[in-house]
Amino acid sequence: NAGVTQTPKFQVLKTGQSMTLQCAQDMNHEYMSWYRQDPGMGLRLIHYSVGAGITDQGEVPNGYNVSRSTTEDFPLRLLSAAPSQTSVYFCASSSAEGATEAFFGQGTRLTVV
Amino acid sequence: AQSVAQPEDQVNVAEGNPLTVKCTYSVSGNPYLFWYVQYPNRGLQFLLKYITGDNLVKGSYGFEAEFNKSQTSFHLKKPSALVSDSALYFCAVRGGGGFKTIFGAGTRLFVKA
Numbered sequence: 001n002a003g004v005t006q007t008p009k010f011q012v013l014k015t016g017q018s019m020t021l022q023c024a025q026d027m028n029h030e031y032m033s034w035y036r037q038d039p040g041m042g043l044r045l046i047h048y049s050v051g052a053g054i055t056d057q058g059e060v061p062n063g064y065n066v067s068r069s070t071t072e073d074f075p076l077r078l079l080s081a082a083p084s085q086t087s088v089y090f091c092a093s094s095s096a097e098g099a100t101e102a103f104f105g106q107g108t109r110l111t112v113v
Numbered sequence: 114a115q116s117v118a119q120p121e122d123q124v125n126v127a128e129g130n131p132l133t134v135k136c137t138y139s140v141s142g143n144p145y146l147f148w149y150v151q152y153p154n155r156g157l158q159f160l161l162k163y164i165t166g167d168n169l170v171k172g173s174y175g176f177e178a179e180f181n182k183s184q185t186s187f188h189l190k191k192p193s194a195l196v197s198d199s200a201l202y203f204c205a206v207r208g209g210g211g212f213k214t215i216f217g218a219g220t221r222l223f224v225k226a
Contacts, residue, residue: 042218
C-alpha cells in the first residue's frame with residue numbers, strides 16, 4: 001500500500017518558470033491538502049479539496065493553483081515561480097468519514113533561484 | 114478563524130524525565146485536535162487525536178495528551194523521555210464539521226542522554 005506519493009522529491013527552478021508538483025493517494029480518501037513548511041512557520045495550508053471537482057483556498061494560496069479531477073490525484077501548480085516559494089511542500093490526505101488523521105507524503109524540496 | 118499556538122520553539126529534557134510540549138488553539142465549535150511528529154527529512158506521522166470523550170488521550174510510542182476545554186489547550190506529555198523521542202512535534206486543529214486542518218509552528222524536542 002503506497003499511501004501518499006509525491007513527485008518529484010527535489011526540484012530547482014529559475015524565477016519565472018512554472019511547474020507542477022504531483023500528489024497521488026491510493027486510500028480512496030476524499031480530503032486532500034497541500035502545505036508548505038518553512039523554518040519557524042510550521043506547516044501552512046495552501047489549498048485543499050474535499051472531493052473531486054471541489055477545491056478551496058487555505059492560508060497562503062497566492063501563486064499556486066490546484067484542481068481535483070479524480071479522487072486519487074491533487075496536483076499543485078506554481079504559475080510563475082518566485083524565490084519566496086522556496087520551501088518544502090507536503091501533500092496530505094484523510095478520510096472525510098469522522099475525524100480521521102491525515103496521511104502525509106514524503107515531501108518535495110523546492111528551490112527557486 | 115482557526116489558529117494553533119505552540120509557545121515553545123524548543124524543549125530540552127533529560128532522558129528518563131517527563132516531558133510536556135504545549136499547545137493552545139482557537140476554533141469555532143467543537144475542536145478535533147491532533148499531534149504529529151516529524152523526524153529529519155521525513156513526512157509527518159500521526160501520534161494521537163482528541164475527538165470527544167475522555168480528556169486524556171493515549172497515543173503511539175507512550176505519548177499522551179490532555180484536552181482542557183476551559184484553557185483551550187491540548188498539551189502533549191510522556192512520563193519518561195527517550196533519546197529517540199528527539200524530533201519536531203506539531204499540534205493541529207480542525208474545526209468541528211469542517212475539513213480545514215491548521216498546524217502550529219512546531220516545537221523541537223531534544224532529549225539528552
